[in-house]
Amino acid sequence: MRSNAGWGxxxxxxxxxGAGCGGENELPPRGGGGxxxxxxxxxxxxxxxxxxxGGSASNAGGSGAVENGGDAGAGGNAGASGAVEDGGAAEGxxxxxxxxxxxxxxxxxxxxxxxxxxxSQDIATATITLAGSNSGAVSFEIGDLDIDxxxxxxxxxxxxxxxxxxxxxxxxxxxxxxxxxxxxxxxxENLDGASAQGFTLTWPYYCGNLFPCHSDPSDGTRFHVxxxxxxxxxxxxxxxxxxxxxxxxxxAWAIGEYSELTLGETSAGTSVSxxxxxxxxxxxxxxxxxxxxxxxxxxxxLGPYRFGARVGSVAMPWTGGGMEHHPFWHVxxxxxxxxxxxxxxxxxxxxxxxxxxxxxEDLVLSEGTATxxxxxxxxxxxxxxxxxxxxxxxQAELDGFRKPGAxxxxxxxxxxxxxxxxxxxxxxxxxIKGAFFYRGVEQRVGREPLDQALRTFYERFAGHDAGMQxxxxxxxxxxxxxxxxxxxxxxxxxxxVPNPAACP
Numbered sequence: 001m002r003s004n005a006g007w008g009x010x011x012x013x014x015x016x017x018g019a020g021c022g023g024e025n026e027l028p029p030r031g032g033g034g035x036x037x038x039x040x041x042x043x044x045x046x047x048x049x050x051x052x053x054g055g056s057a058s059n060a061g062g063s064g065a066v067e068n069g070g071d072a073g074a075g076g077n078a079g080a081s082g083a084v085e086d087g088g089a090a091e092g093x094x095x096x097x098x099x100x101x102x103x104x105x106x107x108x109x110x111x112x113x114x115x116x117x118x119x120s121q122d123i124a125t126a127t128i129t130l131a132g133s134n135s136g137a138v139s140f141e142i143g144d145l146d147i148d149x150x151x152x153x154x155x156x157x158x159x160x161x162x163x164x165x166x167x168x169x170x171x172x173x174x175x176x177x178x179x180x181x182x183x184x185x186x187x188x189e190n191l192d193g194a195s196a197q198g199f200t201l202t203w204p205y206y207c208g209n210l211f212p213c214h215s216d217p218s219d220g221t222r223f224h225v226x227x228x229x230x231x232x233x234x235x236x237x238x239x240x241x242x243x244x245x246x247x248x249x250x251x252a253w254a255i256g257e258y259s260e261l262t263l264g265e266t267s268a269g270t271s272v273s274x275x276x277x278x279x280x281x282x283x284x285x286x287x288x289x290x291x292x293x294x295x296x297x298x299x300x301x302l303g304p305y306r307f308g309a310r311v312g313s314v315a316m317p318w319t320g321g322g323m324e325h326h327p328f329w330h331v332x333x334x335x336x337x338x339x340x341x342x343x344x345x346x347x348x349x350x351x352x353x354x355x356x357x358x359x360x361e362d363l364v365l366s367e368g369t370a371t372x373x374x375x376x377x378x379x380x381x382x383x384x385x386x387x388x389x390x391x392x393x394x395q396a397e398l399d400g401f402r403k404p405g406a407x408x409x410x411x412x413x414x415x416x417x418x419x420x421x422x423x424x425x426x427x428x429x430x431x432i433k434g435a436f437f438y439r440g441v442e443q444r445v446g447r448e449p450l451d452q453a454l455r456t457f458y459e460r461f462a463g464h465d466a467g468m469q470x471x472x473x474x475x476x477x478x479x480x481x482x483x484x485x486x487x488x489x490x491x492x493x494x495x496x497v498p499n500p501a502a503c504p
Contacts, residue, residue, distance in 0.1 A: 120228075132176055144164075145209070355466050439500065
């Protein structure tokens with residue numbers, strides 16, 4: 001059984017810097033993660049209760065870092081591609097469904113995820129719309145969720161909780177099918193779910209700790225979300241609707257003593273804001289000084305933004321970096337004043353979110369492109385002196401890669417094989433080597449042809465998934481230059497750290 005103290009107490013304790021709430025009503029010690037001030041990653045997941053469910057941190061570990069900050073921790077897969085076989089779990093969960101094997105199917109296409117979260121009771125109802133299919137089953141990752149019941153249009157469905165995966169029997173249909181799941185969720189303090197400090201972070205594959213999902217980055221869904229049970233006083237920043245297919249990790253909320261700094265509108269009418277905590281207005285103003293112009297730069301060069309008419313950055317209690325939770329991306333309070341970080345996260349609205357990754361091994365398509373575009377935006381809307389400083393920072397990181405025997409591969413040649421946290425994918429290599437690859441192409445073919453290739457790529461794949469190979473193909477198609485040898489040197493060869501120059 002759950003023994004949670006509830007949202008109001010959790011939030012009050014977290015703000016006071018004391019114990020928070022989770023499966024065992026306490027926060028883990030602070031400051032032991034990838035950066036100072038990031039929640040510590042436990043050595044192993046909790047043993048779980050007698051019914052086989054985990055406690056407040058059921059995974060083997062959290063990420064230990066957020067984007068652009070620190071090194072990845074050990075990480076633990078919440079079931080991103082876990083087995084859907086019969087695993088000895090209780091039949092039907094709390095609903096008491098009939099016994100027998102309940103098949104599963106993680107390949108079913110999710111069209112929409114509609115969720116009602118009650119933060120005072122730590123319960124939720126998710127109504128998930130599936131595309132028509134001949135399959136008679138569906139599976140979702142559920143992390144350490146406690147499943148209460150499953151139905152479709154009011155009719156109970158047989159289901160089986162096999163640990164971190166929920167298998168459900170769903171009648172085959174050529175039309176979309178809605179599945180409604182009532183469940184309870186736990187607080188997580190390892191950057192792997194809903195934190196009592198007022199934010200959620202589920203990248204890369206922890207969405208199952210918050211709602212039934214498919215964490216594969218190629219699998220997109222629309223979102224419609226409502227939060228209830230929040231005590232009066234705190235401001236809630238989250239999108240109630242995301243009407244274009246997005247990766248599961250993109251949805252997030254932020255709750256706290258936020259004030260909004262309205263920055264203005266782009267020429268396309270997109271409203272841009274910053275949300276800051278007490279004492280953070282000056283940092284927000286500095287980081288947002290050119291953000292409207294930068295967002296306009298992206299819309300004009302790459303194409304229309306897909307995730308609504310209101311966007312902005314929200315301050316987070318992290319140390320360094322940000323996370324691409326569009327339309328309201330999250331940035332560490334310590335990075336709110338950094339314009340390059342703000343522009344990097346804004347660029348993910350086009351690469352990483354607007355175009356989803358085909359595989360985690362394609363992380364360079366998201367991070368390398370956003371890192372390159374951040375430097376370009378700084379140059380375009382702030383000035384060359386500032387952009388030169390950004391590139392000098394990139395150069396310093398690149399020089400740090402020059403160690404004998406080090407693996408700095410930015411683009412592994414596989415798909416769905418490498419764990420993005422446990423492997424070498426989540427490092428600075430995709431960011432920095434990816435940015436210099438694009439700069440080398442730019443210096444080889446010219447800035448305008450490369451911009452046209454980036455725009456063509458976005459127009460072709462926006463709302464869908466794609467890999468880095470598709471980017472190379474589009475560059476070759478649009479510019480007439482084959483970037484494959486340059487990509488081999490910059491992205492594929494793990495030992496190669498070229499000197500920045502035009503691609504050969």
